[in-house]
Amino acid sequence: MFELLFPSYCINCNKPGAYLCMKCQKKLKPSLPECYVCRRISNNYSTHPGCNAHRIDSAFIGWQYDSIAKKILSQYKYRYAYKLSTILSSLLLERLKRTGFIKNIKKNSIIVPVPIHSSHNKERGFNQSFLIARQLSEHLGCHLDENLLVRVGKNQYQSQSSLRDRKILDQVFRLEKQIENQDLIILDDVITTGTTINRIAQTLENNSIKAIALFRGRPHYLQQEP
Numbered sequence: 704m705f706e707l708l709f710p711s712y713c714i715n716c717n718k719p720g721a722y723l724c725m726k727c728q729k730k731l732k733p734s735l736p737e738c739y740v741c742r743r744i745s746n747n748y749s750t751h752p753g754c755n756a757h758r759i760d761s762a763f764i765g766w767q768y769d770s771i772a773k774k775i776l777s778q779y780k781y782r783y784a785y786k787l788s789t790i791l792s793s794l795l796l797e798r799l800k801r802t803g804f805i806k807n808i809k810k811n812s813i814i815v816p817v818p819i820h821s822s823h824n825k826e827r828g829f830n831q832s833f834l835i836a837r838q839l840s841e842h843l844g845c846h847l848d849e850n851l852l853v854r855v856g857k858n859q860y861q862s863q864s865s866l867r868d869r870k871i872l873d874q875v876f877r878l879e880k881q882i883e884n885q886d887l888i889i890l891d892d893v894i895t896t897g898t899t900i901n902r903i904a905q906t907l908e909n910n911s912i913k914a915i916a917l918f919r920g921r922p923h924y925l926q927q928e929p
């Protein structure tokens with residue numbers, strides 16, 4: 704009924720019917736299975752043994768972070784979070800099934816959305832990774848723990864500190880409780896350099912760690928292709 708009164712429009716092409724129409728969903732380019740550290744092809748997104756300094760054994764990326772991905776993400780963050788989180792998490796689940804990565808995920812794993820600063824949380828009202836993490840945990844039969852990690856360090860900002868120092872301070876996480884013998888899955892919206900997930904992995908001792916992200920830019924060696 705509500706949908707009849709307020710029809711939804713595709714955030715990319717404005718076609719009425721869905722927040723992301725089928726045609727635009729298909730425009731998303733699946734990421735190639737690569738090692739998140741060196742970005743060379745690897746077996747089902749696993750980290751090469753020689754690259755695995757941070758103990759993240761694999762990092763699954765849904766799609767390339769291209770112009771349509773950017774559009775989806777900005778609409779997701781600032782307007783249609785709940786609507787788009789449903790679409791994005793079911794598309795992500797489909798990718799996990801199609802690639803077989805889902806077989807690497809143990810049922811009792813804990814999904815941990817990358818925390819944002821509490822100050823950001825207040826401004827925007829929610830952590831955007833949390834919605835996807837929650838729906839994914841339901842689909843996968845995993846636990847969700849959005850309070851396991853907190854981001855610390857923002858208060859340490861000095862007005863005179865350089866941007867680089869701020870970025871480093873921004874990437875400090877604290878573990879709120881100890882967990883043992885459970886696999887962890889870090890969930891992020893976009894992976895860029897991998898610093899965030901590496902920093903998180905540093906705080907998680909004695910656990911098997913995986914990462915899942917919606918998007919990542921193309922590796923440099925593919926940058927020239929059409």
Ligand SMILES: [Zn+2]
Nearest residue numbers: 713716724727
């Ligand atoms: Zn569309």
Ligand SMILES: [Zn+2]
Nearest residue numbers: 738741751754
């Ligand atoms: Zn590698």
